[in-house]
Amino acid sequence: MPNLMDSFQLKELTLKNRVVMSPMCQYSATGKDGMPTDWHLHHYTSRAIGGVGLIIVEMTNVEPNGRISDYCLGLWSDAHRDAFKPIVDAAHQYGAKIAIQIAHAGRKAEDAPEPVAPSAQAFDETYKTPRALSENEIAEMVQTFKAAARRAVEAGFDAIELHGAHGYLIHQFLSPYTNTRTDRYGKDRTLFAKEVIRAVKSVIPDSMPLLMRISATEYVDGGYDIEEAIRFSQILKDEGVDVFDVSSGGEGPIGSRGLPGSHAGYQTPLAKQIKQALSVPVIAVGRLENPVLANAVIGNEEADLVAVGRGLLANPYWALGAASELQLPVEAPTQYKAGF
DSSP, rough: OTTTTSSSEEOOOOOSSEEOOOOOOOOOOBBTBOOOOOHHHHHHHHHHOOOOOOEEEEEEESSSSSSSSSTSSEEEEEEHHHHHHHHHHHHHHTTEEEEEEHHHHOOOOOSSSOOOOOOSSOOTTSOOOOOOHOOOHHHHHHEEEEEEEHHHHHHHHHEEEEOOOOOOOOHHOOOTTTTOOOOOOSSSSSSHHHHHHHHHHHTTTTSSSSEEEEEOOOOOOSOHHHHHHHHHHHHHHTTOOOEEEEEESSSSTTTTTTTTTTTTTTTTTHHHHHHHHHOEEEEEESSSSSHHHHHHHHHTTSSSSSSSSSSHHHHHTTHHHHHHTTTOOOOOOOGGGGGG
């Protein structure tokens, strides 16, 4: 049976193990320019030294007003591309592969003067009411994703993840709760996601995996369930998504703060259902920082990869410690081998 430290192949990308660093916002970009800093360099490099197979850089936004906050990262200029290169090079130097999650926050862009969304509905009473995008603006938005993907390739990233979860723009188009349009983007709620996928695929190498984080169910009346998520994920797979990173929530209460609770592995059954229904590689995420549980998810073939979030915030060397606890080969740097 496979285990957490086994290698895994994604197209032509070989990961040394099944441990993924989940994308987690650091809110540490400089000023309002969205540039990565020394914090990001050390933050991600330490996880590469710590044995992570695939690092996914936090939600990085395709335009300034698409950020959750003014302190979130951006990839809307070549200067951003160049600032990411040292981070990519450092991850590679220490044996990790590195992806970047590109996104637009849509109606959840808290610091945008005027957020945009599929429909003019605020997230709640504390958020600004967004302006509904016109079809021409949607076409322009697709091009911003395309440009960000091109820059990610030029920066040397090994893979790209589209953020289609947690109530951000792609998710907003997919959800009947937030997309009440009557035009073609409302009649086919997958259309925006399909156009983004096609645009991104046109500028990345055929060998590069395209990941997509999805919310596999919504915890809100009027939202979708796992059955609908399976249906639209099949469509997105057919468009070119190679791996689904399976989370949940975002339009109603976030899963870890509302239903179904925050017990260990609470989202793994969703990943398993996507994997079985679509015969596609999946990443399980959500309270999987216990190495025995993470290894069981892989060994039971519920998911192909395990994303760890808070566990890697608490311990940059989580992957090395997990391998040691599981009595699996520990690929520690020479300088650290005495510790294992």
